[in-house]
Amino acid sequence: MIAVVLLVLSIYFGSDRMKYFDPALIIYTSATVFATFGVVYRYAVWLQKPPTALYWRRGWQLFLQPGSLLKHIAELCRLFVQNFILQIFIERRSYLRWAAHFLLSWGCLLAAAVTFPLVFGWVHFDPAPNNPSMYVPVVMGIPMGRFPAYSLIGWTTFHLLDFSAIGIIIGMVLSFRRRMYDTDAQALQSFTMDFLPLILLFAVSITGLMLTVSSTFMHGDSYGFLALIHAFSVIVTLLYLPFGKFFHIFQRPANMGVHFYKAAGAVSDRALCARCGADYASSMHVEDLKQVLAELGMDYTFDDGTHYQDVCPTCRRKMMAVNQLQAIGGPGFL
């Protein structure tokens, strides 16, 4: 609720007490407020899960260590560029997959960066007082330079949403192609988690482009109808945001916390397997996992007080055969 109140207050004050808020866009705003509530609510529920809660807490503890904070901030910036901006980790899976994700994600982010401030009234364009052919972007009530309306800058600015729509459509085609022909994707994909988001993004992009086509080449023919179905597709996408695949946008950055957790574990005490003595993880990780298992109601302790987590994964695999051979009474099969 706090997030929703903050959003509503920022819309109220950011649009100069609703002076620059377009009432025709109220339905977009309502859907965004709902999506914000849904995302924050789901995130809060997610953080209550024992393993998530523990790693969330531990990740911040390690990140905010006083002696290493500056180093950690620099590392976070590097990870942000590598994982969020360039998305290198997807390129390692396949170049086409990276291209599809890059176009889809940046198309969506660009569209969101343009749409939300305009819808909320945070940004509007005023003609320059002494020269109406010049446009002045006003951000939160503050004029931010000026540019000629009929210029490359003006044309690019007014068509940013078209560029993002083209990027999204190319990315969507690449993703759809993978889902149609890739056996990996085919085995595991589902309509609601994998196809619906692509269909929604396609609907938003194509109807958005049709608005431009209508206003530029068709003298605004059917503009009202197109605006209606565009609004409908955007609202359905916003309502889907907290529940479907798009939630990974908010969930996935936890990977950066894991990076700090692993880095701290690599230079701290190591856990040695109780059976073979091999170094198999950090003590911190093993002890945290014991705590998580206990919170989940799973009891892997033995009567003598030892814990199954103190045995390395390799020995666990061997134990399957060892226990079977013990039952058989030595080598040989049944």
Place this chain on the structure above:
Amino acid sequence: MENIFVIDPARCIGCQACVQACGECGTHRGTSMIHLEYIDRDVSVQTTPQICMHCENPTCAQVCPADAIKQNPDGVVQTALKPRCIGCSNCVLACPFGVPKYIAQADQMMKCDMCYDRTSVGKRPMCATVCPSEALFFGPAEVWERRRRGRLVNTWKFGRQTVKTGVYMVMPGNSALPESTVQMDVRLGAIGVVQRQEAKR
């Protein structure tokens, strides 16, 4: 006829056919998910294959902070969902059978998904298809009953924790016995391991 998946480590001859075949599975092309371990290479040639046991209540999914491991309605525990997996390795450490693999290049967990592209359409998984000694068996329960001996077990005790799995292991005894449990004893040395450890101390 319902298909069952059975592992019988004692029959494993270490030929690595399952390892090679696993890498050709459509759901994880090029990366073999099966484990093949020597139980004590110094003193024995005995090997053991390890596939995902597809637990009814998978510990890996429970400890996943990102909700990345899902179970299909038919009980198959899937590999991590790529958009969600944050590469924390919790599942790698928590799995009682030591199954999930952390793939550093992708910064993701991957694991055996019982060749879901094949088994979901009635085909056998790659490993069971090529296993020459039936250490890995996938087929109708009636076929197994007809030509094999021993009892099938899919309930395990790790300390105080009971784990029930979709995959069975062969243990000595009558196959008609009621369901029984394997009490996993981690103190057992695999022919010399304990002695060597004691010598080190």
